[in-house]
Amino acid sequence: xxxxxxxxxxxxxxxxxxxxxxxxxxxxxxxxxxxxxxxxxxxxxxxxxxxxxxxxxxxxxxxxxxxxxxxxxxxxxxxxxxxxxxxxxxxxxxxxxxxxxxxxxxxxxxxxxxxxxxxxxxxxxxxxxxxxxxxxxxxxxxxxxxxxxxxxxxxxxxxxxxxxxxxxxxxxxxxxxxxxxxxxxxxxxxxxxxxxxxxxxxxxxxxxxxxxxxxxxxxxxxxxxxxxxxxxxxxxxxxxxxxxxxxxxxxxxxxxxxxxxxxxxxxxxxxxxxxxxxxxxxxxxxxxxxxxxxxxxxxxxxxxxxxxxxxxxxxxxxxxxxxxxxxxxxxxxxxxxxxxxxxxxxxxxxxxxxxxxxxxxxxxxxxxxxxxxxxxxxxxxxxxxxxxxxxxxxxxxxxxxxxxxxxxxxxxxxxxxxxxxxxxxxxxxxxxxxxxxxxxxxxxxxxxxxxxxx
Amino acid sequence: xxxxxxxxxxxxxxxxxxxxxxxxxxxxxxxxxxxxxxxxxxxxxxxxxxxxxxxxxxxxxxxxxxxxxxxxxxxxxxxxxxxxxxxxxxxxxxxxxxxxxxxxxxxxxxxxxxxxxxxxxxxxxxxxxxxxxxxxxxxxxxxxxxxxxxxxxxxxxxxxxxxxxxxxxxxxxxxxxxxxxxxxxxxxxxxxxxxxxxxxxxxxxxxxxxxxxxxxxxxxxxxxxxxxxxxxxxxxxxxxxxxxxxxxxxxxxx
Numbered sequence: 125x126x127x128x129x130x131x132x133x134x135x136x137x138x139x140x141x142x143x144x145x146x147x148x149x150x151x152x153x154x155x156x157x158x159x160x161x162x163x164x165x166x167x168x169x170x171x172x173x174x175x176x177x178x179x180x181x182x183x184x185x186x187x188x189x190x191x192x193x194x195x196x197x198x199x200x201x202x203x204x205x206x207x208x209x210x211x212x213x214x215x216x217x218x219x220x221x222x223x224x225x226x227x228x229x230x231x232x233x234x235x236x237x238x239x240x241x242x243x244x245x246x247x248x249x250x251x252x253x254x255x256x257x258x259x260x261x262x263x264x265x266x267x268x269x270x271x272x273x274x275x276x277x278x279x280x281x282x283x284x285x286x287x288x289x290x291x292x293x294x295x296x297x298x299x300x301x302x303x304x305x306x307x308x309x310x311x312x313x314x315x316x317x318x319x320x321x322x323x324x325x326x327x328x329x330x331x332x333x334x335x336x337x338x339x340x341x342x343x344x345x346x347x348x349x350x351x352x353x354x355x356x357x358x359x360x361x362x363x364x365x366x367x368x369x370x371x372x373x374x375x376x377x378x379x380x381x382x383x384x385x386x387x388x389x390x391x392x393x394x395x396x397x398x399x400x401x402x403x404x405x406x407x408x409x410x411x412x413x414x415x416x417x418x419x420x421x422x423x424x425x426x427x428x429x430x431x432x433x434x435x436x437x438x439x440x441x442x443x444x445x446x447x448x449x450x451x452x453x454x455x456x457x458x459x460x461x462x463x464x465x466x467x468x469x470x471x472x473x474x475x476x477x478x479x480x481x482x483x484x485x486x487x488x489x490x491x492x493x494x495x496x497x498x499x500x501x502x503x504x505x506x507x508x509x510x511x512x513x514x515x516x517x518x519x520x521x522x523x524x525x526x527x528x529x530x531x532x533x534x535x536x537x538x539x540x541x542x543x544x545x546x547x548x549x550x551x552x553x554x555x556x557x558x559x560x561x562x563x564x565x566x567x568x569x570x571x572x573x574x575x576x577x578x
Numbered sequence: 579x580x581x582x583x584x585x586x587x588x589x590x591x592x593x594x595x596x597x598x599x600x601x602x603x604x605x606x607x608x609x610x611x612x613x614x615x616x617x618x619x620x621x622x623x624x625x626x627x628x629x630x631x632x633x634x635x636x637x638x639x640x641x642x643x644x645x646x647x648x649x650x651x652x653x654x655x656x657x658x659x660x661x662x663x664x665x666x667x668x669x670x671x672x673x674x675x676x677x678x679x680x681x682x683x684x685x686x687x688x689x690x691x692x693x694x695x696x697x698x699x700x701x702x703x704x705x706x707x708x709x710x711x712x713x714x715x716x717x718x719x720x721x722x723x724x725x726x727x728x729x730x731x732x733x734x735x736x737x738x739x740x741x742x743x744x745x746x747x748x749x750x751x752x753x754x755x756x757x758x759x760x761x762x763x764x765x766x767x768x769x770x771x772x773x774x775x776x777x778x779x780x781x782x783x784x785x786x787x788x789x790x791x792x793x794x795x796x797x798x799x800x801x802x803x804x805x806x807x808x809x810x811x812x813x814x815x816x817x818x819x820x821x822x823x824x825x826x827x828x829x830x831x832x
Binding site: 126127129147148149151152191194195196197207208217219224 | 596598620623626627629630633774777778789
C-alpha cells in the first residue's frame with residue numbers, strides 16, 4: 125500500500141526491546157481508516173515515549189500519528205480543548221500557557237501525544253490532587269475495528285470510555301479528544317525542597333503535608349543503605365502568584381525567557397554509568413538540595429527536567445535501559461518499599477533517576493489505569509543481563525505480595541502471569557475488548573506478551 | 579466563541595492548504611498576524627486545518643473548496659474563493675501538487691495528463707486571475723511551489739518535473755510582467771521534504787521538516803525573492819546537476 129514502509133526496526137524510549145514493524149504515517153481520519161482496513165494487525169504510536177513495547181507492532185503495522193495533530197476548538201471561558209490525538213503536551217504549552225492555561229495532567233516529558241496520554245492514562249506530580257489524565261477528559265472519538273467512529277464519554281459508551289483509558293491503544297484508535305485545561309497564575313512554581321534522611325522521614329512528609337501542595341514528588345537515592353535507606357529530597361510546590369515573581373517575570377507571568385536545549389549526539393559508552401559514578405551523583409544530588417522553602421522556579425525545570433537534553437536515552441548506551449515503575453497500596457507501601465530499596469541498594473544497581481510519589485484517590489471505573497492510592501516508585505536501570513532480570517523478578521514478587529502493580533507504559537519485560545495477578549479488573553477489560561475488537565485487529569508487541577489480545 | 583479583531587496585515591490565500599508544507603506556510607503567515615483564506619479539494623480537511631491555525635495563532639481563517647484537478651471548475655475560481663472567504667487579499671501562495679508514479683505516467687497518457695493538469699494547468703488557472711487582481715491593486719505577492727525536479731528532466735520523475743518546470747517558466751514571465759506594477763512573484767523550489775508525498779520513498783537524503791520549509795517559504799515570499807530554493811543549499815546541488823553535459827547525463831542513473 126502506498127505510503128507504508130516495509131518492516132523496520134523500532135523501539136520505545138528505553139530502546140529495549142526492538143521489534144520489526146511496518147510503518148505508516150496517516151495525516152487524516154480517512155488515511156487512518158484506510159490503513160486499519162488494509163492491515164490485519166494495527167497499533168497507534170504517538171511520539172514513542174512509552175519505554176517498552178507498547179507502541180511496536182511486530183507482524184503488523186504501527187501507525188505514526190504525529191502528523192494527525194490539529195486543534196479543532198478552544199473555549200477560553202471553560203478551558204475546553206478539542207483536538208486530534210497527535211497533538212502533544214508541548215503544543216498545549218506553546219499555545220495555551222501564554223494565555224494562562226496549563227495541561228490538566230502532564231507526565232515528566234512534554235513530548236507525548238494526547239492519544240498516548242489517554243492510552244496510558246498518564247499521571248503527573250498533581251495526581252494526589254487532580255487524579256490521572258482520564259479525570260479531565262470529557263469525551264473522545266474511537267475508530268473501531270470495523271472502521272466506524274464510536275463516541276465515548278461518561279454517559280455514552282461508558283464502558284468503552286473506561287476500557288480505553290489506560291487501555292494501551294488496544295480498543296481502537298482515538299481520533300479526537302475533548303478535555304479541559306487548567307487556569308494557572310503564572311508559568312512559575314513556588315517550590316519547597318525538603319530533605320528526608322530516610323524512607324520513614326519521606327513518607328511522614330508526604331502523609332503530613334502533601335495536601336498543601338498542588339505538585340509533589342520526591343527524588344529518592346536507591347543506592348543509600350542502612351540508616352540512610354530511602355533518603356530523599358521532596359520537591360513540592362504550588363503555582364507562583366505574580367506577587368512572588370521578580371518585576372521582570374511579573375510583567376509577563378505566563379511566558380518564560382527562551383531556553384537553550386542540549387543534545388546527546390551519540391550513545392554513551394557503558395562505563396559512564398556504573399555503581400560508583402551513580403553513587404557519587406546521588407550523594408551530590410542529595411547534599412545539594414538542602415531544605416529550602418518558597419523557591420520560585422520556571423515550570424520547565426520543575427516539570428520537565430530531562431526535556432532539556434534531547435535523546436537523553438542515549439546516555440544508557442546502545443543496549444538501552446529499563447524503567448521499573450510500580451505502585452503499592454497505602455497499607456503495604458512502607459514494608460514493600462523498604463524491601464525493594466534493600467534489593468536495589470544491596471545489589472548496587474546503578475539508578476540515578478528514581479522517583480517516589482504519593483498517589484491520591486482515583487475516581488471513575490478505570491480497568492487498566494495504573495494509579496491507585498498509595499506510593500509509586502520509578503527506577504531507571506541500564507540494561508544489564510541476567511542478574512538484573514532476576515532482580516526485577518524479585519521486585520515483581522514484592523509488588524505482587526504487597527497487592528501492587530507495574531506501569532504498562534514503562535514496562536518491557538513483565539510476565540503475563542504476574543500482569544494478570546496485578547490487574548484484577550483484566551477479565552472485565554477483556555470482555556469489552558472482545559466486544560469492540562472481536563477479530564483482534566488492535567494488537568501490539570506488549571499485548572501479545574501480556575495476553576491483552578482478547 | 580472568542581471575538582478576535584481583524585488583523586491589519588490583510589488576508590493571504592493558500593491554495594492546496596491541507597498538505598503539510600501548506601500547513602507550515604499557513605502557520606508562518608498566522609504567526610506574523612496575517613488572516614488566512616485556505617482553499618483545498620477536501621473541504622472537511624481544509625476546515626480542520628483552518629480551525630487548527632485559528633486555535634494556535636488566534637487569527638481569522640476561512641475555508642473554501644478548490645478542486646485543482648477539475649479544469650472546468652476553474653473559471654471564476656478567484657471570485658468564488660473571495661466571495662466565500664469574503665476577504666481582500668494581500669497575497670497568495672499555491673501549494674498544491676501531485677507527484678504521481680513515473681513508471682505509470684511514462685506509458686499511460688491519461689495518467690500523465692492528470693499529473694500535468696494538477697501541477698501545471700490548475701496553477702495557471704489560479705495564477706491568471708490572481709495576476710489580474712494584484713495587477714489592478716498595484717501591490718501584493720504571489721508565491722507558487724515548483725520543484726527542483728523542474729530544473730532538469732530526469733528519468734525518475736520527468737512528467738512531474740515537466741509540469742513543475744513549465745510552472746517555473748510561467749512564473750518567470752509573470753514576474754517580469756508584474757514587477758513594474760509592485761507585485762512580486764516568487765518561484766519556490768523545495769528539495770526533499772518529509773511529507774506524505776515522500777514518506778517511504780527510497781533514495782531520500784537531506785530531508786527537511788515541512789514546518790521549517792513552510793516558514794522559509796513565508797520569509798522568501800514576504801521578502802519578494804524571485805526564486806527561492808528551500809533549504810538554500812539546493813541551489814548549489816541543482817547548479818551542479820544542471821551543469822552536467824547532456825551526453826554524460828544520459829549515462830547516469832541519477
